[in-house]
Amino acid sequence: MNTLAILWPREERPVPQSTEWRPTRFGRDVHAGLRAAAKAIPAKYFYDSHGSALFEQICRLPEYYPTRTERKILRDNAREIAAIIGADVEVVEFGAGAAEKVRLLLDALPRPAGYLPIDISGPHLTEAVAPLARHYPDVTIRVVAGDFTQALPLPAPLPQARCRVGFFPGSTIGNFTPDEALAFLRNAAAMLRSEGSQGAGLLIGVDLVKDPALLHAAYNDSAGVTAAFNLNLLQRINRELNGDFDLGAFDHYAFYQPTQHRIEMHLVSRRAQTVTLCNQRYSFAAGESIHTENSYKYTPASFRQLAEKAGFRPAAMWTDDDSLFSLHWLALPDA
Numbered sequence: 289m290n291t292l293a294i295l296w297p298r299e300e301r302p303v304p305q306s307t308e309w310r311p312t313r314f315g316r317d318v319h320a321g322l323r324a325a326a327k328a329i330p331a332k333y334f335y336d337s338h339g340s341a342l343f344e345q346i347c348r349l350p351e352y353y354p355t356r357t358e359r360k361i362l363r364d365n366a367r368e369i370a371a372i373i374g375a376d377v378e379v380v381e382f383g384a385g386a387a388e389k390v391r392l393l394l395d396a397l398p399r400p401a402g403y404l405p406i407d408i409s410g411p412h413l414t415e416a417v418a419p420l421a422r423h424y425p426d427v428t429i430r431v432v433a434g435d436f437t438q439a440l441p442l443p444a445p446l447p448q449a450r451c452r453v454g455f456f457p458g459s460t461i462g463n464f465t466p467d468e469a470l471a472f473l474r475n476a477a478a479m480l481r482s483e484g485s486q487g488a489g490l491l492i493g494v495d496l497v498k499d500p501a502l503l504h505a506a507y508n509d510s511a512g513v514t515a516a517f518n519l520n521l522l523q524r525i526n527r528e529l530n531g532d533f534d535l536g537a538f539d540h541y542a543f544y545q546p547t548q549h550r551i552e553m554h555l556v557s558r559r560a561q562t563v564t565l566c567n568q569r570y571s572f573a574a575g576e577s578i579h580t581e582n583s584y585k586y587t588p589a590s591f592r593q594l595a596e597k598a599g600f601r602p603a604a605m606w607t608d609d610d611s612l613f614s615l616h617w618l619a620l621p622d623a
């Protein structure tokens with residue numbers, strides 16, 4: 289019988305509706321982001337429970353190729369991936385979301401010992417992981433609700449596991465600038481290595497540079513779900529930080545920036561306006577934007593170079609027939 293433990297750092301617990309200033313990390317980051325000369329809010333704050341549910345809808349959209357493409361790469365190559373990773377590992381998933389792709393991995397691995405999903409969207413993750421606990425009774429499951437860009441103490445490695453293996457699908461790495469991605473990979477390497485462990489590494493999904501028209505369609509879907517996902521950030525601010533954003537006064541705007549190989553997502557003010565949250569006022573000029581997300585695209589070579597700089601050894605890569613998406617096995621030297 290497996291164990292399902294939930295670890296929830298104080299800063300990440302859900303915040304009830306508030307009418308007063310609450311010094312949460314979310315509040316501090318939103319105020320700092322709106323005070324900046326170029327307004328910006330980190331993409332990780334999209335993911336409250338509603339944002340996570342909207343992201344699941346995005347994954348099912350016809351225009352959103354990454355999810356189905358990565359799933360196909362995983363399914364088509366599951367045997368080879370499992371042979372490389374081997375038996376008795378604890379899978380640590382960064383940004384597990386709906387915890388669906390990991391089933392393909394757990395089903396393929398011989399005798400997986402544990403599963404440790406991490407996500408900033410705690411209640412959503414806890415709900416998503418419950419069926420896995422029933423489906424994989426021999427896998428020790430420990431859920432960590434937290435922010436993997438901050439110091440995040442993980443439970444000790446399982447004694448029955450040979451090593452920890454990271455799983456980071458969905459091209460969430462693309463939400464970081466290249467410098468942030470390097471810092472994340474270095475931090476992930478430190479989290480995955482433990483004294484005497486052998487065979488640790490990271491299986492990571494990375495979106496590839498491609499025809500900008502395909503990218504544009506993926507982030508501007510005809511059903512408007514990505515727009516709703518983007519605007520939900522303002523709704524979250526209204527709810528958790530006592531804001532008065534008028535959602536009808538901001539437009540979703542996403543475009544490909546070819547020189548930086550990234551999609552930028554913004555919320556653009558339709559008119560000059562003032563917004564108040566937690567008794568602080570912020571002015572917007574007509575056309576001024578809040579930069580809400582970057583989604584960097586890599587070439588296989590540029591990603592391998594980044595991984596090497598972070599101390600990994602890029603050992604294998606799988607892609608689809610149209611080279612839309614890539615899955616990399618990054619090995620770590622034995623501890």
Ligand SMILES: C[S@@+](CC[C@H](N)C(=O)[O-])C[C@H]1O[C@@H](n2cnc3c(N)ncnc32)[C@H](O)[C@@H]1O
Pocket residue numbers: 331332335340343347355382383384385386389406407408409434435436437456457458459460
């Ligand atoms: C692009 S979605 C990918 C979800 C899923 N892994 C997939 O492949 O479909 C990003 C996921 O990472 C989580 N996330 C984003 N930033 C995070 C952070 N700093 N710490 C922990 N989780 C984060 C989000 O809540 C969300 O579930």
